[in-house]
Amino acid sequence: MNERPVRLVLRDDLRRSRLTVFFRLFLAIPHLFWFWIWASAVSATVFVQWLVTVVRARPITALNTFHVHFVRYGAQLTAYVALAANPFPGFLGEPGYPVEVEIDPAERQSRLSAGFRLLLAIPALWMLALVNSVAIGGAFAVFLVGAGVVFTAAFLGWFAALVRGTMPRGLRNIAAYGIRYTAEVWAYLLLVVERYPSSDPTLPGEAGALPFRPIRLVVTDDRRRSRLTTFFRGFLVVPHIVWLVLWGVVVVLAVLVNWFVLLARGRGVSALDRFVAAYLRYQLHVAAFLWLIANPFPGFAGRQGYPVDLEIDRPDRQARLVTAFRLFLAIPSWIISGALQWLVLAAGIGGWFAALVTGRMPEGLRNAGAHGLRYVAQANGYAYLLTDRYPFAGPPTEAQPPQLLLDEAP
Numbered sequence: 313m314n315e316r317p318v319r320l321v322l323r324d325d326l327r328r329s330r331l332t333v334f335f336r337l338f339l340a341i342p343h344l345f346w347f348w349i350w351a352s353a354v355s356a357t358v359f360v361q362w363l364v365t366v367v368r369a370r371p372i373t374a375l376n377t378f379h380v381h382f383v384r385y386g387a388q389l390t391a392y393v394a395l396a397a398n399p400f401p402g403f404l405g406e407p408g409y410p411v412e413v414e415i416d417p418a419e420r421q422s423r424l425s426a427g428f429r430l431l432l433a434i435p436a437l438w439m440l441a442l443v444n445s446v447a448i449g450g451a452f453a454v455f456l457v458g459a460g461v462v463f464t465a466a467f468l469g470w471f472a473a474l475v476r477g478t479m480p481r482g483l484r485n486i487a488a489y490g491i492r493y494t495a496e497v498w499a500y501l502l503l504v505v506e507r508y509p510s511s512d513p514t515l516p517g518e519a520g521a522l523p524f525r526p527i528r529l530v531v532t533d534d535r536r537r538s539r540l541t542t543f544f545r546g547f548l549v550v551p552h553i554v555w556l557v558l559w560g561v562v563v564v565l566a567v568l569v570n571w572f573v574l575l576a577r578g579r580g581v582s583a584l585d586r587f588v589a590a591y592l593r594y595q596l597h598v599a600a601f602l603w604l605i606a607n608p609f610p611g612f613a614g615r616q617g618y619p620v621d622l623e624i625d626r627p628d629r630q631a632r633l634v635t636a637f638r639l640f641l642a643i644p645s646w647i648i649s650g651a652l653q654w655l656v657l658a659a660g661i662g663g664w665f666a667a668l669v670t671g672r673m674p675e676g677l678r679n680a681g682a683h684g685l686r687y688v689a690q691a692n693g694y695a696y697l698l699t700d701r702y703p704f705a706g707p708p709t710e711a712q713p714p715q716l717l718l719d720e721a722p
Contacts, residue, residue, distance in 0.1 A: 317416040317505040318383075320492040324397050324410035326481060328473040333395060336470070340393050346403055347389055354382050354502065361503050365426040371503050376417045379502040381405035387413045387495045394466035395479055396487040411488055413495040421506045433501045435665075436509045439658040440497050462490035464651040465705070468644050481523075485706025486648075489513045511659065512676040513683040513707035523704050526625035527592075527693040529686035533606050533619035535678055537667035541609070545602060545664070548609065552598045555612055563591045563696070570697050574635045580627055580697060588696050589624045590614035596622055596689050603660030604673055605681040620682055622689055630700040638697065645691035648705050652684035659684070683707050 332339060361375045385405030391397040397411040407414070425432065465487040469479050496509035541548060566588055570580040594614030600606040606620040616622075634641065659681030663673045690703030 316496075316510065317418065317507050318492070318496045318499050318509075319414045320488060321412050321414055322410075322488060324479075324484060326478045326484060328395065328398050328477060328479050330474055330477055332398070332400075333470060333473045336393065336395065339400065340389070343389050343392070343401065343403070347386065350382055350385065354379060358502050362426065362429065365421055365503050366423055369423050369426070370420050371418070376504055379499075379504050380415045380417055383415060383495050383499050383502065383504065384413055386498065387411070387491050390462065390491050390494070391487070394462045394487045394491070395469045395473055396462075396465070396484050396491060411484075411491065413492060415495075415499055415504060417504050418506045421503065425506060426503060429501065429503060432508075433497070435662060436497045436500065439511060439662055440494060460490075460654050461648075461651045462487045462494075464648055465490075468647065480705075482703075482705035483648075486652075489707045510676040511662075511674075511680040513680050525690055525701055525704055526627075526699045527690045527703075528623045529596075529682060529689065530621050530623055531619070531679075531682055532621075533673075533678065535673045535675060537604060537607050537663075537671055537673050539668055539671055541607070542604060542664060542667045545604065549598060549602045552601070552610065552612070556595065556598060559591055559594070563588055567696050571635065571638070574630055574697060575632055578629045578632055580630075582626075585627045585698060589693075589698055592624065592689060592693055592696060592698065593618075593622045595692065596620065596685055599656070599685055599688070600682070603656050603681050603685075604663040604667055605656075605659070605678055605685060607673075620685070624693070624698060627698055630697070634700045635697065638695065638700075641702075642691065642695045645694060645703050648703075649688045649691045652687050652705075656681045656684035656688075 357375050357378060361371050361379070364375075365371045381404060383405075384407070385401075385403070388397075388401040388405065388409045388411070391409065391411035392399075392401050397409060399410065401409055465483040469483040469487070472483070473479050493509060493511060496505075499505045500507070500509050566584045570584045570588070573584075574580050591614060593616065594610070594612070597606075597610035597614065597618045597620070600618070600620035601608070601610050606618060608619065610618055659677040663677045663681070666672070666674050666677065687703055687705055693699055694701070694703055
């Protein structure tokens, strides 16, 4: 993987002050006011930078530095507001914050790319706005929100941090991904860098292994897409949607029976576990096909071997108390799933246009969509009583092997 000009730096230790967490939005008011002033100035300087770059293919160094500090400050402020970091940030975007971005400004840029930068940035802004559920017309407000997944992580993390004094790693990581992608988009739009933003959710490697989950995603997809099946993908998936609904009715009954059995003996019925696991795998196959995360037309039985597939460990004993309140406990995971499904939608729509033109699915979009599907599968597996291990929201890290890039393997 080539080093990108906008990189995430993750030094956060997950510890949070309950007092500052409780008053986080109030404490951020001076920063929000300062950000508005800074953003107003940047709105004027970026036009000057654009004219100069188009004329001489080299941006003004002083303005580049000004914009780098602005993007870095926006990332630090978003990390503070979204509880992805704990310390009160500075007002100048200086390096050293626990969650921040490093930016290598481009010394020279293509005049053609610079001239049409706003037009070229539309897909990235559209994806960012879709994930944010915010209208693009909000200008720098999109940056301030960070991402829909960032807001969701902050909302759930606020309650967790007040109770535990720490931010759950998965929520911190998914917020960090949204911060990094937002910074890439704005660095590109402000002519700081020439390289197009990547929606790939991979984060820098962390010390220590990510938590193991008995439901894991394995991606062997080669990113090649048939233009013909891509164009008609929505029509081709109709038989699978019908079968999903019919199969799902029986699965609800199977899960209900298993719930009573688990409460009685702490272990489900093996045959029912296998039946529900096949349905969960089939759900993933259909979603991967629909959103272009994979190319082949999937089978109807949920068998292993699809290019985007699940490894599901045989269910072990489960805690009766967790089982009794499973639907209630699953609510936070469904909230996160809802946010990540916007990411899958954005990846699928963007990939549809890209695949029609190039015959390939962009790696960043494929990986972003796969990450969203992986979490949805883990959340559904938790609700379907296949495991009592809570789903892990965080994106993968660079330290993971390529063939299991989107898997939380130990």
